[in-house]
Amino acid sequence: MSVGVRAFWLVLAATLAGCSFTSAMNDSGGKRVASSGLEDVRFSSAHIRQGVWSPAEFARAARGGIFFVDPPVARRTVVLFIHGINGSPRDFRFLIEHLDRSRFQPCVFFYASGSSLSQTGRDLSQDIGELHRRHQITSLVIVAHSIGGLIARDLLLNPSAHAGVDIPVLFTLSSPWGGSPSAGFGARWSPVVVDSWRDIAAGSAYLHSLFVDAAGSPRDLPGSTRHYLLFSYRKSWSSFGLSGDAVTSVASQLFRTAQEQAYRVYGFDVSHSQILVNGSVAELLDETLHSLPAASIEVGS
Template sequence: MTARTLSRTLRLALLALCLLAGGCGLLQADRQMKRLDAAVYFTGIVETENAARGPIVVVLYKLDGPPEPVFLDVVPRTRGVYHLAAPPGRYGILAFEDVERDLRYRAGEPATLYEGVALGMEAVDQPPSAASGLGRIRIPAAPPAKVLPAVFDEAYEALVRRRNEVFGASAAIDEGRFAPEQVRAGLFQPLGFIAEGRSGLFLLEPYDPQRIPVIFVHGIGGSPRDWAHVIDKLDRTRFQPWVFFYPSGVSIGLSALLLNNALDELHHRHGFATSIVVAHSMGGLVVRGALNIVLREGRTPPVHHVVTISTPWLGHAAARWADIGPTRVPGSWLDMAPDSAFLSDLMVVPRPADIRYTLFFGYGGASRWVSGNNDGTVSLQSMLPAGIQSRADFVFGFDEDHASILRSDEMVDKLMQRLRAEADPLPASR
């Protein structure tokens, strides 16, 4: 391949991402995206020796100078997945069984401590090594004999407040947290987006145990505002709308983990028996990834019906070239390459038979940048692979493009029919 051909291919890849993201801020974002490499993300398993009497809290705190908490995660069961993210440096990790259920460590609660953990750039997007002992954290039944570090200060209280603000907090579609500038920050400065507590699962009205939650998940470069027309038509006597807002620039796997953690927390808090998830574009990949996390842990998802709209199950051909050249692109776009590790692994876990699946797609586009028939952004080949169609309970197409399908009255009417058909006679809460 000549340099001229390679440059043209890279431009096509970047243009395709701009189409998916609804704008072309990518070409000015090289410096911002390179900052992603300066952060460390890892995940592992945390568990208690005996059955937990409350959720497990995992706290990451700085060791250079006075202990300063920088990241907080909660696992509401005896064993589960934790995730942490921070700039490179020396850290400590404190994990404790939150018997008092207030997210604060109390004397006498079982706990374990790691100190001197060095996080470097080589660990970005990789699980911790076995040598570090961080892949699996085990909390003994007995309280620790040594005095634990004083990390529970004002900074820790701020982490707790931030967490409570984004997991189940009230929100409105038109409020500033979902504004275009926040969307751009999530796409091009995603780790800062997470650290500042802008990602979360939000309730558009107070929780009602008598109504089934419908969780809306946007695509790359999107926000809950994309769902305004759909939510406006939702039957509020039977359903309650929740919206998941995530930084679409991080890897799809991390977004899936954020969704899993948020849904897990609200299920633990409210005890709803089931829910419905509706996802657009890349959001469908995020949802499937989140379900895989639940299934691999041997848990039963609190979901009985999934609807995906215009999801690129086979990725986007232009994404193959996104990591070539000096321009740094979002990790989610790298995962969109048809042969990426994420997409290859996505369908390994079988979907449970008791989770119903509706597949919607658009065929009203004619982009010359996308091969074959397409919706203007994603090819029909990617949206309609045989393996996905064969597993769907309902498949329907609309003469709409990738964006207009969410504003289509025909699509919304069909979606509402599907929600009603799959809702009866399911209970809303246990």
């Protein structure tokens, strides 16, 4: 097997590892902001794969956007969940089921995880703006897994990207702040290159921009946002090399600047995907959310 082909399969295995899949269903288009349960056909495995390998087709079919898991209800704090590469909103089923739905309004952001993360960030900004205009939402909490955390940090570093919407808490799980060397190999050697691989490759310009601006000055998260940084460290029985969670290295998850800017850092002896179905993680999220003041602005219909 050639170096290029071997690197390609290494990256593919890494991006697929631990991600949940569901059976394919029929196509469905829709608005960028809508009400939808987790069983929405947009979130099928076929559409997940399309988002990785054919993001332009995914966009043309209007698969992505922000979706209310429950119909909007007044005076509930919006909690926005952002999945990782090769993932979908269904990955958050466990955490959403453990939310106090009498006080918190779960929403999910579905996107083509093969797209450049900059483009995904622009889409997210547009959708949050629509939430603000259509539903009078002025505050929300973000819960993000894996590269979803990178996208969320990018959003927070640009106040104009969420104008009129305060984000008091960023709750990230197993995010590769320091990037992934295997993604760099894939971007260099694979016969088919996914744009998001370039962004998460260790040392990429995108990752650099999350911590340093164009003038070379450090970029800090807003003082009004508390970042809860959760990392995972259980390796599979066949894992070798750096300590990690079978997908992302601990060193990447604990990138020094990300740690320094975090409000709290918590480690969990689980794999990259198991962190999404861990009871202790659900309890920590519940405690974090209940520490926030009750929503004072009604969610519009």
